[in-house]
Amino acid sequence: xxxxxxxxxxxxxxxxxxxxxxxxxxxxxxxxxxxxxxxxxxxxxxxxxxxxxxxxxxxxxxxxxxxxxxxxxxxxxxxxxxxxxxxxxxxxxxxxxxxxxxxxxxxxxxxxxxxxxxxxxxxxxxxxxxxxxxxxxxxxxxxxxxxxxxxxxxxxxxxxxxxxxxxxxxxxxxxxxxxxxxxxxxxxxxxxxxxxxxxxxxxxxxxxxxxxxxxxxxxxxxxxxxxxxxxxxxxxxxxxxxxxxxxxxxxxxxxxxxxxxxxxxxxxxxxxxxxxxxxxxxxxxxxxxxxxxxxxxxxxxxxxxxxxxxxxxxxxxxxxxxxxxxxxxxxxxx
Amino acid sequence: xxxxxxxxxxxxxxxxxxxxxxxxxxxxxxxxxxxxxxxxxxxxxxxxxxxxxxxxxxxxxxxxxxxxxxxxxxxxxxxxxxxxxxxxxxxxxxxxxxxxxxxxxxxxxxxxxxxxxxxxxxxxxxxxxxxxxxxxxxxxxxxxxxxxxxxxxxxxxxxxxxxxxxxxxxxxxxxxxxxxxxxxxxxxxxxxxxxxxxxxxxxxxxxxxxxxxxxxxxxxxxxxxxxxxxxxxxxxxxxxxxxxxxxxxxxxxxxxxxxxxxxxxxxxxxxxxxxxxxxxxxxxxxxxxxxxxxxxxxxxxxxxxxxxxxxxxxxxxxxxxxxxxxxxxxxxxx
Numbered sequence: 001x002x003x004x005x006x007x008x009x010x011x012x013x014x015x016x017x018x019x020x021x022x023x024x025x026x027x028x029x030x031x032x033x034x035x036x037x038x039x040x041x042x043x044x045x046x047x048x049x050x051x052x053x054x055x056x057x058x059x060x061x062x063x064x065x066x067x068x069x070x071x072x073x074x075x076x077x078x079x080x081x082x083x084x085x086x087x088x089x090x091x092x093x094x095x096x097x098x099x100x101x102x103x104x105x106x107x108x109x110x111x112x113x114x115x116x117x118x119x120x121x122x123x124x125x126x127x128x129x130x131x132x133x134x135x136x137x138x139x140x141x142x143x144x145x146x147x148x149x150x151x152x153x154x155x156x157x158x159x160x161x162x163x164x165x166x167x168x169x170x171x172x173x174x175x176x177x178x179x180x181x182x183x184x185x186x187x188x189x190x191x192x193x194x195x196x197x198x199x200x201x202x203x204x205x206x207x208x209x210x211x212x213x214x215x216x217x218x219x220x221x222x223x224x225x226x227x228x229x230x231x232x233x234x235x236x237x238x239x240x241x242x243x244x245x246x247x248x249x250x251x252x253x254x255x256x257x258x259x260x261x262x263x264x265x266x267x268x269x270x271x272x273x274x275x276x277x278x279x280x281x282x283x284x285x286x287x288x289x290x291x292x293x294x295x296x297x298x299x300x301x302x303x304x305x306x307x308x309x310x311x312x313x314x315x316x317x318x319x320x321x322x323x324x325x326x327x328x329x330x331x332x333x334x
Numbered sequence: 335x336x337x338x339x340x341x342x343x344x345x346x347x348x349x350x351x352x353x354x355x356x357x358x359x360x361x362x363x364x365x366x367x368x369x370x371x372x373x374x375x376x377x378x379x380x381x382x383x384x385x386x387x388x389x390x391x392x393x394x395x396x397x398x399x400x401x402x403x404x405x406x407x408x409x410x411x412x413x414x415x416x417x418x419x420x421x422x423x424x425x426x427x428x429x430x431x432x433x434x435x436x437x438x439x440x441x442x443x444x445x446x447x448x449x450x451x452x453x454x455x456x457x458x459x460x461x462x463x464x465x466x467x468x469x470x471x472x473x474x475x476x477x478x479x480x481x482x483x484x485x486x487x488x489x490x491x492x493x494x495x496x497x498x499x500x501x502x503x504x505x506x507x508x509x510x511x512x513x514x515x516x517x518x519x520x521x522x523x524x525x526x527x528x529x530x531x532x533x534x535x536x537x538x539x540x541x542x543x544x545x546x547x548x549x550x551x552x553x554x555x556x557x558x559x560x561x562x563x564x565x566x567x568x569x570x571x572x573x574x575x576x577x578x579x580x581x582x583x584x585x586x587x588x589x590x591x592x593x594x595x596x597x598x599x600x601x602x603x604x605x606x607x608x609x610x611x612x613x614x615x616x617x618x619x620x621x622x623x624x625x626x627x628x629x630x631x632x633x634x635x636x637x638x639x640x641x642x643x644x645x646x647x648x649x650x651x652x653x654x655x656x657x658x659x660x661x662x663x664x665x666x667x668x
Contacts, residue, residue, distance in 0.1 A: 006661075012554025012600075013659030036567070038412040038550070039385035039478075041487055044378065051373035052424035052477055053460045056468070078372040090386035092475045094428075126387045131665055134390070134470040141426045143386055143477035144373075153375055216372070220346025233370070266346075325347030327340075331465055 010129030028122035040123035049084035064193030068107035072114035075144035084146035118197035156233035164280035175265025189250035196269030214274035237306030344463025362456035374457035383418035398527030402441035406448035409478035418480035452531035490567035498614035509599025523584035530603030548608035571640030
């Protein structure tokens with residue numbers, strides 16, 4: 001193959017086939033994909049969870065990951081948030097003519113590793129190559145399919161007054177990692193993306209605690225926006241205690257330097273868990289037993305007052321409204 | 335909403351929500367989508383067919399369709415080719431900042447209409463807006479999920495010597511329609527894309543004739559490339575009679591003017607059906623009873639000789655090898 005991605009590789013013809021067999025089949029090695037039909041046959045039973053996401057992150061390689069691993073983690077996590085075991089991924093590449101083949105190889109290898117670790121198979125895919133200038137290097141769409149293992153499924157509208165609001169770890173790492181790489185900034189303490197597949201942790205959690213009300217990953221728009229969505233869906237209020245929010249010093253100081261609020265920065269390996277207060281301790285124990293949840297903590301409670309609003313209680317006891325992200329803080333974060 | 339797509343609409347925040355509720359929810363109106371969870375819960379049983387495709391077609395509006403209807407038809411057809419009833423679609427938009435909102439509305443309306451006609455629900459989606467120049471107007475990924483209604487499923491490797499090779503209609507319309515629009519050419523007889531959802535026709539066909547061996551839609555790379563894939567998968571030869579190939583005079587003359595071969599041009603509303611010769615007449619009757627298959631005909635046979643090759647028999651009885659598309663004849667055709 002050429003050392004650059006050529007338009008020919010997206011033709012559907014012989015050159016496409018070479019790309020598919022030498023790169024994708026080799027990396028995502030599994031029987032269903034190797035049939036090379038236009039669609040895959042999956043053996044799934046019971047209710048099924050499906051999620052789709054397109055990844056346009058810039059830069060495509062960043063501290064803690066790349067567009068390939070992110071495309072697996074992001075979709076695996078969205079499926080898991082429904083209390084489901086992700087099992088299959090589809091993968092659609094849109095590649096700019098001229099992308100170094102080495103970059104594509106690295107991205108695909110990273111996807112394959114992430115998929116293996118998450119325990120999902122890439123069963124069907126599609127590659128389009130567009131002329132130079134028609135897209136910026138590479139975009140990846142992944143659609144994830146999983147088997148729902150708990151019903152009723154965790155869902156934003158199930159947040160109920162009295163529930164505890166937990167997060168699985170530190171907030172803002174992904175957003176700050178992307179932004180500092182993009183701006184060419186380096187901080188004293190380097191910040192890495194938290195991009196990770198949460199499904200194994202989520203499965204242990206919901207298997208032990210099927211009573212979980214809400215699971216959501218605070219990606220675009222960050223914790224503040226996701227909590228607002230939950231408050232809006234459930235008609236409850238959410239009170240968050242600023243003093244206990246887990247944010248590393250590195251992220252705090254990086255955000256302060258850049259004038260950003262870590263509560264609005266994307267996370268790609270964290271989740272919010274809302275469940276009855278009496279189950280919070282047990283949930284935290286399960287979360288902390290997994291390296292991906294070692295900094296888990298309770299950050300607040302669901303309230304009857306202030307319906308559809310998120311209130312931040314400051315360390316000195318003041319309260320302020322934590323609004324939803326209005327516009328775009330950071331395009332191409334994922 | 336603004337009359338242009340702004341970066342804000344892809345933020346995950348309030349502006350995104352407005353776009354989703356005012357445009358997407360209104361157009362794709364269904365209960366599962368309206369839950370706005372990151373993933374959808376689907377009630378599916380038995381073996382499931384899944385296919386994904388990214389659409390980057392240029393121009394985005396063309397005679398006979400647009401990128402929206404094409405994104406529905408293309409994926410619905412890929413699922414149907416597995417002998418499955420497509421039921422759900424996911425939809426991922428990547429939109430360039432500044433796209434006229436009117437264009438997006440028109441595309442979404444066209445997707446919604448195509449999905450309604452095909453009988454599929456758009457159950458979950460994702461929207462990314464990238465800065466000006468990072469993509470060319472709009473790309474759409476759709477992933478389709480369907481229930482398999484016949485087993486073993488039709489599959490390229492099942493083509494067997496003695497089988498009849500049928501096509502559901504005229505070849506080359508989509509490719510020529512796109513190219514002439516892109517080049518600003520107008521022919522005496524205008525050529526429209528054949529973009530259409532074939533699932534209803536496919537379902538009638540496989541319900542009456544579950545013995546069908548192969549169903550494939552000859553999209554990128556055209557009839558010649560798809561037949562080559564079938565020959566390669568099954569290890570058989572395929573003999574095609576040039577004199578009976580259904581190609582309209584308009585496509586013939588347009589191709590001749592542009593130096594293109596219609597057998598390598600994409601189709602988006604046609605399929606190849608390979609099945610035992612004795613069932614060919616019945617299959618053609620079923621196909622012709624549907625407006626999408628009214629020009630269906632037998633174009634050749636599967637042979638033991640010339641394994642993995644496609645041979646074209648010319649009108650005067652000569653034979654020539656019909657190779658697979660080598661490079662890219664026409665980028666961004668779908």
